[in-house]
Amino acid sequence: MLEESLIEYGYRRVVITITAILCALLEIVDSTIVNVALNDMKGNLSATLSEVGWVVTAYAIGNVIIVPMTSWLSQQFGRRNYFAASIIMFTVCSFLCGNSTNIWELVFFRLLQGMGGGALLVTSQTIITESYPVEKRGMAQAIYGLGVIVGPALGPPLGGYIVDNFSWAYIFYINIPIGILATIFTLKFVRSPKYSEKRQAKDVDWIGIILLAIFVGSLQFVLERGQEDDWFDSQTIIIFSAMAFLGFILFIWRELTFRYPIVELRVLRNGNLRIGTIMSFILGFGLYSSAFVIPLYTQNILGWSALQAGILMIPPAAATACMMPIIARLLSSGIKPQFLVALGFLLFFVYSFWGYKILTPDTAKDDFFWMLIVRGIGLSMLFIPITTLALSTLKGQEIGQGASFTGMMRQLGGSFGIAATTTFMARQNTEHQFFLVSHLDMNSLNVQQRIIGMKAAFMAKGMPANIATESSYKAIEYSVIKQAAVLSYMDVFLFLGIMFLICIPFILFIKERKGKKSVDISITH
Template sequence: METTENSLVEYGSRRIIITVVAVVCAMLELIDTTIVNVALNDLRGNLGATVNEIGWVITAYSLANVIIVPMTSWLSQQFGRRNYFAVSILVFTICSVLCGSATNIWQIMLYRFVQGLGGGALLVTSQTIIAESWPSEKRAVAQGIYTLGLIIGPTIGPTLGGYLIDHYSWPVIFYINVPIGIVATVLSLQYVRSPRYEQKRPANEVDWLGIILLTVGVSSLQYVLEKGQEDDWFSSKLIIILTVMAVFGIICFIWRQLNYRYPIVELRVLRNTNLRIGTILTFLIGFGLFGTTFVLPLYTQSLLGWSAFQSGILLLPGTLFVAVVVVIVSRLIQRGVSSKYLIVLGMLTFFVYGYWSYHLLTLQTGSANLYAVLFVRGLGLGLLYVPVTTMSLSTLEGKEIAQGAALTGMFRQLGGAFGVALISTFIARESQQHRVTLVSHLNQDDPTVQQRLSQLIAGFQQRGFDFLTAKQSAYAVLESSVQRQSTLLSYMDVFLWVGYLFLVSVPLVLIFVKESQRKTRVIETAGH
């Protein structure tokens, strides 16, 4: 059966190829978001960079992502979706080569920024392509497939990066993108179609002021979130200035987009209730997912002494379990199960994950126990991602799908940035508070404390230390023990409060999420 003139629904091998290309491209973008994390020490040594400078390898990529994501719908309209998608893959691939061949920190920062512009476009455009390539009654299945890329990408990034760093060298983490990028570019040019409703606007109708306000506001906000804790927040003049710029830029941008005839980000689409609630839930998922994923490697590496590769492997079984849950959830939605109640169940499951982690984490927790709780995390993510993405786009048509995907993509990125920034600050503050509390209970007159000190001093003396040095070393051991315990308590608090955040959000879903009243059109015939 031929598709209608304006339909982008594909069938047979064309749909399979388009879906695989889109998912792989989304995964590439997300893998490159996290794969660099485990290579920072190697990059710093080889490029002669300071600790602060090397952090910009991550920050530059994130800044570019957050700037480009909300503009993807407009850029697709300007250049045609197929062309824009293919060029984005090409930019990402070329910059991967340039990053791997960089000889100093400034080069790789520039290349990572441009790579982020291409990568951010891949993430959202992939979602739009998949959503429109599948018929509306199978959109839950399509979003389930896309969700696998969203979850697997960030998970395997550190594992893959750790393996490549251990066995090869840091440029390889960029070069592996090249063959995949070349194949994806060729296939996208051959198979991806541009919708007929996309029409290029004249240059005099382009909202250049909106682009400037978006860039200034979002990039300033991203910097504040990334570097605020490092610069001690508002004790830094730069952070204060950028906070003012972020607030001013974002407020003016929103006003501009709501009042300008040809906005670059169609905020008016948020009149759709499901999309509006979906963007909030997407922000929440980004906050919880990236926030807790950020803490887990810190816990396993700094407190349990695991390597980066071991920490990455820890996440793999739970992630594979997500794939199973996503398939089941997609089929349940396709058979008429309410997305609203699946989302509620996912939030309650994520609360269980946070609450269980709070009680599970110790300085001696074994990997078997961590695997178990991460399966619960996988169940929660599977129950959340597919229903939320499906619900967000369920009542949108035509170009609104691309506009909605761009907004949910932006909020996912911002949720992750907020999550990492706020949790970093929370850990620093809570760790200090727990340290004060623990030290207050270390009374030198306490027989238990005296016994522990005596044992430590005796142990150091047996190793050849004089009494004064042995005593100083014993106190240092106690200080280290207090610091480790206070850090552990702060990590435990993170999981507990993230769990509570999901729990208190349940009423938001029950009250505001509405089931789609639109009757599903049957697009496929029995022959398909």
């Protein structure tokens, strides 16, 4: 049986686990580490803000395109070979990214790096799952989850330190030694399942590959660029939205009718996997949008550096790491995953509502600590139970297919979450500014007294009277803009909290379905 013959013991399992976690960390850290270096890239490569944004977008597009094809590619070329090739591709492209001489070179190599990185996350999860016996898979997912959950928190502080002390190129160069080590371990220790058949060139679903690339590539483009291009007021966004819709319809039709589909949609007949993919989308939505808002708020409103904002996210990551083994043991003892997921969403609601209550134009650093600890504990109650539930009744190559679906949905959930958050914030910010300005009476005695006080303070610093008056009015305007921004951040926290709260009753009514019999598949070394 595949399940039994792939199970590892002793030092081999330790080495394989470390290799898989290293690869998962490589992929996730690299997706967040560049955010703090964009400003330096912009200046060094003489790029505009819109152009440098493609450094993030290109990686996400490459990542999402390759994830659904990972199971099929592993079957075609052997999991070990495909995994090693992905690590090599990711490592080589990291070197090329660091050596880019213009912005579009960097964007192209980031696209390729994202295609290499997409395989790392999903295949790592499959390798770890199959290396442990069924009764220990909760612990296996806890170990893997450390990389997935801690990775986004490590990216910003690590990137901030590198940019402050070296140059932006080194955020890519640090991948090289880790990639070389991971490649050696993969080739030496990871084994490949030998499936019953491989496809000939004429049987490859080339049309499915093209339709998948059109669908997810266009969708990712719309989600990444929609807010900046004013959504459907932009002809480009309309075109890519139409391409995403048509690509999706044609892709579903192709995969359900072609004899050898590139993505096996039929695996979604498994009820637990269907539940897991939906939950993974919600998890991605909450994980990425909440991780996006806090650093943005601390830097834009409180004036923190990128390194300070990144360090703030380390304590909740540590809380998640500490809770992972505990959650795994609870699952092993028979606690239903649904109950843990519901409790995780409840803690996310507490975290979000807490954030809604404490945000001000000058919130103190200490005010964030326990709020973020609650977030970290909540995440630990979401990731492992969701993954365990999704993959619990899958066997053989279905595990890889299921991991691909959950990984893609988590990534898409994050993209939807960030897109929804930025759009919601922009619209709420405009509404709050309009409301505050409409209620700001410049003839009010309180307003006039404040302007007189600020004018006196500016003149005391040597400003002429006319410039001091102008500066006072600008200060009032800046205060309104800042307060409107704070109110929009508060709205985001409240919106996320309500969304998580609404999900709880639906999760509690979920019933687990019993699994199917396993599939006989032999092993090749």
